[in-house]
Amino acid sequence: MGKLQKLSVFLLSVFREFPRRHLIVASALAGCLLALTAYPQNDVKIKRQIAEPLEIVIAERVPAAIVEQPQSFELNWKEQKVTSGDNLSTLFQRAKLSPIDVYKISASKAGKSLRNLYPGETLKFGVDSGGQLAELHYVKSPLESYIFTNNNDGFSAEKKVREPDVLIGYREGVINDSLYMAGKQAKLPDKLIMELANIFGWDIDFVFDIRRGDSFSLTFEDRYLEGQKLGAGNIIAASFTNRGKTYKAVRYTDSNGRSNYFTPEGRSMRKAFLRTPLDIFRISSGFNLRRKHPIHKKIKAHRGVDYAAPRGTPVYSAGDGKVIATGYSKANGNYVFVQHGQTYTTKYLHLTRKKVRKGQSVRQRQLIGTVGSTGYATGPHLHYEFLVNGVHRNPRTVKLPQSRPIPKAEKTAFFSATKPRLAQLAKYQTPTQLASAQADSSSAN
Ligand SMILES: [Zn+2]
Structure with missing residues (x-):
């Protein structure tokens, strides 16, 4: 925590004692301090914001309930971070706790929440002087925790949610x-x-x-x-x-x-159709505006648009629809055709892999294949066609249905x-x- 940030947190706590009409002025000041600490100082554009009065008076909010119960002095606390491959049993084992507790906690009403643990989450074990697990804190995120307490007849649980x-x-x-x-x-x-x-x-x-x-x-x-x-x-x-x-x-x-x-x-x-039916960030990360896309320039009567993209780039269905054809041909390579209602058809050619079958319904932005260079293609790219009532239209300029x-x-x-x-x-x-x-x-x- 930076100095200013500490100061603003301190101010916030002081202002909570003040009568309410002072609170608003004071909290605006604290808010400004907080904003000052939150942004890098060397960026001119970002600096501008600091001059603006903040819209939200943060100290006016009622402080949310504290997640961490005051931890009992008699309990000895151990902490385990969830890493990939972990489950409740491996974590209990690492904390040197009994498999019986794993069973008891799993069987409790809120035990379900412990079935899917994700890397980065934390389990905190509160063990009493007899070596018994008295409390388990499952911290999913700074905003969401579950507190399990060992009663005589099993574990009860309480969910704690904090508002940022x-x-x-x-x-x-x-x-x-x-x-x-x-x-x-x-x-x-x-x-x-x-x-x-x-x-x-x-x-x-x-x-x-x-x-x-x-x-x-x-x-x-x-x-x-x-x-x-x-x-x-x-x-x-x-x-x-x-x-x-x-x-x-x-x-x-x-x-x-x-x-x-x-x-x-x-x-x-x-809208009913995506303008770009593939993952643009796979292209953009190495994408340079100065670079041309020369593939297909020489081919006559080119009826679609070509997106040069790394092999394996995900290709999405431009809209909701039904797969009317998939297959392989010498010219098209691996292809997928999707029909959207009565009027529109989209076609995707030269795929490395097809991810859908004929007759299958697809949603907009659903993965239907990956970019490749099968068929007549000099390099990996997606050839994309857009047809309106069976007639090829330029996908980049065609007027799309209004939202x-x-x-x-x-x-x-x-x-x-x-x-x-x-x-x-x-x-x-x-x-x-x-x-x-x-x-x-x-x-x-
Ligand atoms: Zn093409």
Whole structure:
């Protein structure tokens, strides 16, 4: 913990004693201190955020229940970290505890929670003076634990969940090489770079459409527990400017508790077809905008689009549908054809492996094969075709079916929830981001 961070945590604890009207002012100050410590000081763009007053007054939150019970003095505590291949028995063995306890705990009501242990989780064993297991703490994450207590007739369990403090994080970037590189430079965690590509992947082909100078900005949930950074949560709002055209998206949780991304007007970002039917990050990591994609240039009457990609790159179904053909031919190599409703068919050629069978239903983004160079192909690539009523169309420019708007009943709630989020994103954007977000399409290419 840095000095400032310690200070802000200290301040938080002091302010809890204050009358409430002081609390708000004081906590805003503490929040600023916390934000100061949370971001690297040498990044100009990130620094801007520090000047902004924080939206969330963190000390106003009621501190959540403490997971760790005050550990009894009579108990002797041992800790075991779950590593790959571990199960309850191996962990108990390492802690030198009886297999009978494994059985008793497994048989208890909450014992189910211990069936699937994952690397990184922790078991804490509280053993009494007689060598008996009195308490077991199963720590799944800083936010989720189970406390098992040994009673005379077996173990009872209690689940403890803590709510993190959520601040608003902001990042922006300009693309020089690839989205991935730009995301890294903007200090975005991989998870958020991928989420960003998923949000805009229905509108933008991240392999072919990206140009140097394209830019992005986003706000996201930045989660803390007692002043310690937990990592990023979800993207809240985002903007992506591609060749002069700006796309915006905002997260909204509907009355059924389902969260999705929408345009500011309330249309779903999710469309019937993906623009790029393969894992773009397998390409982007080594992808260079200056590099051309020469495969197939010489072949006449080329009716699809080619994505040069490493052999084995996952290929996804562009939309929900049914596999109408799979097989091998001299020209196509291994191929998969998918039909989507009455109107659309997509075709995927030169695969190393096919992962679906004829007649099988597939979901959008379901793995259907992997990139290869079977058939007439000079190197590994995906040849992708898009047919509308049996006629080949350019997959990159074909007009795709409109996505569904938000239901009428949700409209009022949608706008009141999302407008402040979009306004907040705009407030954080630096002048260059704003300019590119407002540039018209005459500056495209
Ligand atoms: Zn081709």
